[in-house]
Amino acid sequence: MRRYQPVQPPILQGTGSDDQYSYREYLPSKSLANYVACYWTSQFHGHGQSTPLLHRVIPDGCVDIIFDLGARSFGRGAFVTGLMTAYELMPLVEPQAMFGIRFFVEEADRFFRFPVAEVSAAHVLLEDLWGSEALWAMEGMLDAADTAQRIAWAERLLMQSLNRDGMRPNALLLTCMQHLYEHQGNLSVAALAEKVCYSERNVRRMFQQALGIGPKELSRIIQFQSLLQLLAKGQAASFADAAVQCGYYDQSHVIKSFRAYYGETPGGIFAVRGARAQPGEVVRFLQIFRTRKPATVR
Secondary structure (H helix, E strand, O other): OOOOOOHHHHHOOOOEEOOOOEEOOOOOOOHOOEEEEEEEEEEOOOOOOOOOOOEEEEEOEEEEEEOOOOOOOOOOOEEEEEOOOOOOOEEEEEOOOOOOEEEEEHHHHHHOOOOHHHOOOEEEEEEHHHOHHHHHHHHHHHHHHOOHHHHHHHHHHHHHHHOOOOOOOOOOHHHHHHHHOOOOOOHHHHHHHHHHHOOHHHHHHHHHHHOOOOOHHHHHHHHHHHHHHHHHOOOOHHHHHHHHOOOOOHHHHHHHHHHHHOOOOHHOOEEEOOOOOOOHHHHHHHHHOOOOOOOOOO
8 A cells, every 4th residue: 555645634634524514535446556546525515605615625746537426517527637736725605516536646647548747727627538438437427326336436437447558657757756755755856866867857857748847846745745644644743743754854844835735834724633733732843943954955
């Protein structure tokens, strides 16, 4: 099983289920575990809210195929989202139901059938990538009686795509991403280039052509997500320990990451298994920076 498992706010803060809104994630089968981070569902049951519920989505180094189960037409009901580099707040006012497939970015082109860089826009209709197969995929999602059946249908679609003689994996990208995951994103472009025996220029160009994003930006997202993963799973004794473990040795660095990728400072948002962070934890974390030196120069 992959060590890198991205986290979204409802999972981190324990706000994924109430009377009006629910968000859940489901692991793929072993056959697809190297390609799919998770399947997810998002449902909003409110109607005509005077104050919209704000659904926060943050960069996770992944890309998604999303099915809008309440769409008025099959053609516009399934779409692809590219790599995010900043958080988004989506106001929810009317009822909606979504089913998503979240892919590890280095594997997504096997299923998209196009390089990820070509679907970097906010929404690209799945029909534009799959043609009439997208309508068939959407019909299967709507015919499914529940989430379990939708996951089974998704796995069938993905296995068919995987077995099709289509796009071949980018070996250099796969190797680079393995190093970024292994180092929790705490790896400079120069160090990454040295590990794969390519020049920095070639590595940067390859990332831009394949993903539409530079390796430095993606490494920062992976580093940030690695921190959130530790917090969500309770795998560190404290926020401070988790942050240091992920390579955050500078106060401005970690605050900048939280503001850019989450939209708030760490003291205001993070939680472990639904428990709000204690202010003292953040203070202790910031104090650590005065006594530690950076392990790497970014």
